[in-house]
Amino acid sequence: MNIRRRFFLQLGAGAALSTALHACANSGQSTTQAEVAASPDSGSGGADPGKISIGFWPVAAGLPLFLAVEKGYFREVGLDVEAVQFASAQQVAEGIIAGRLQGSGNGTASGALGLAEIASPGLFKILASNPSNEDLKLEQFIVAKDSPVQSIADLAGKRVASGPGAQNKVIAEAVLKANGIEDTEVLQLEIRQHVAALESGQIDAAYTLEPTGTVGEMNGLTRILENGVVSTYILGNPKAPWFGGSATLSTQFIEEYPEAAATYAEAYRRAIEEIRTNPDDVRQYLVGYTAIEGELVERVPLVGYTMFDEFTPEDIEYFQAFFDFMTESDVFSKRVDVAPLIYSPV
Known part of the structure; x- marks a missing residue:
């Protein structure tokens, strides 16, 4: 299997x-x-x-x-x-x-x-x-508030995490690949740990789900790099459901x-x-x-x-x-x- x-x-x-x-x-x-x-x-x-x-x-x-x-x-x-x-x-x-x-x-x-x-x-x-x-925000890439990363394409060679499970991991990998990145290993990490892992420098970015991005921004620890990444990079239309x-x-x-x-x-x-x-x-x-x-x-x-x-x-x-x-x-x-x-x- x-x-x-x-x-x-x-x-x-x-x-x-x-x-x-x-x-x-x-x-x-x-x-x-x-x-x-x-x-x-x-x-x-x-x-x-x-x-x-x-x-x-x-x-x-x-x-x-x-x-x-x-x-x-x-x-x-x-x-x-x-x-x-x-x-x-x-x-x-x-x-x-x-x-x-x-x-x-x-x-x-x-x-x-x-x-x-x-x-x-x-x-x-x-x-x-x-x-x-x-527009209907759920899935997103986030980074630390002061990270120099400005786009997903900047994540080449960076430490990227996703939530646990094959669905989260393959989505993160597909989004990275669509941005020209194929050599980054995606680590699986509990979603509730994403903000703390970014703050500590354990990871450089995370594919995560709301309310993680909102929580991180409210606490001044992270910022949202891009919302709606499945629609944009997997379905091919940022407005696609x-x-x-x-x-x-x-x-x-x-x-x-x-x-x-x-x-x-x-x-x-x-x-x-x-x-x-x-x-x-x-x-x-x-x-x-x-x-x-x-x-x-x-x-x-x-x-x-x-x-x-x-x-x-x-x-x-x-x-x-x-x-x-x-x-x-x-x-x-x-x-x-x-x-x-x-x-x-x-």
């Missing part, structure tokens, strides 16, 4: 792959990984699905799930939904494969979900994805409880619509589900959201281009078609 793919498929709780962005305090509405593993599976058959467990990675993109749980949108339509925190997107994917989870919240890496689809074909359907680009994370429901759940699945999707849509219309008012729901708090709550960039019935043909093409990149980079063992993964109410 290819080394990159083997490393990325280490989905267990104790695997070296763990890509936790921050330590996260549980909200009163959320459940830990250990608790969901110990609980019985949701009921099967009939119209009532029982408890619906949705896994999330504690990042800002998961806001629709946090908001819908906290404001009771699921409860209002008769659904018992719990948000279950995991240390990495890979562990969320594993939970869906094992049947302990009925889906994922936004922010769950699409690459991890793609690998889960390869391991268990027909596993899930995408309810919503969170696109980013140079990179669907780096997705909310899903398992196909098994959808088939067993089609009405509940459709109801869940509309409650989720309600949360997304509120984020679109009142972004400043809903930021407070990041607290407790992520490590984002204080002044950062008001400053962290929010990504966009695209519901299953809002994808345009061009969106699907860009989503597919990213998955094809993952195949060409040997992270995926075979091509994964995006279009059949998009949810359609039964």
Whole structure:
């Protein structure tokens, strides 16, 4: 098995792959990984699905799930939904494969979900994805505040880090290569360590994810070299949507409880619509589900959201281009078609 793919498929709780962005305090509405593993599976058959467990990675993109749980949108339509925190997107994917989870919240890496689809074909359907680009800020290269580096092209021969995991590493390598740099070894380092590593001089630059860049700038320690690097250098258009994370429901759940699945999707849509219309008012729901708090709550960039019935043909093409990149980079063992993964109410 290819080394990159083997490393990325280490989905267990104790695997070296763990890509936790921050330590996260549980909200009163959320459940830990250990608790969901110990609980019985949701009921099967009939119209009532029982408890619906949705896994999330504690990042800002998961806001629709946090908001819908906290404001009771699921409860209002008769659904018992719990948000279950995991240390990495890979562990969320594993939970869906094992049947302990009925889906994922936004922010769950699409690459991890793609690998889960390869391991268990027909596993899930995408309810919503969170696109980013140079305007909807998520992924970025950052350097120390006083670094002489002014562009990614200046990183030849420098010490560059990425977050852990094959997806982060291959993206960083591809962006460097697109800037004429092929001889730089990318080190894998926990994202929460990027700012400190830059400040100490351990590394010269990092491919990282928000809110890292905002945190570093707020503290006067780092500056953002370039945002939206996947759109610019991998998709070939700075404005192109990179669907780096997705909310899903398992196909098994959808088939067993089609009405509940459709109801869940509309409650989720309600949360997304509120984020679109009142972004400043809903930021407070990041607290407790992520490590984002204080002044950062008001400053962290929010990504966009695209519901299953809002994808345009061009969106699907860009989503597919990213998955094809993952195949060409040997992270995926075979091509994964995006279009059949998009949810359609039964």
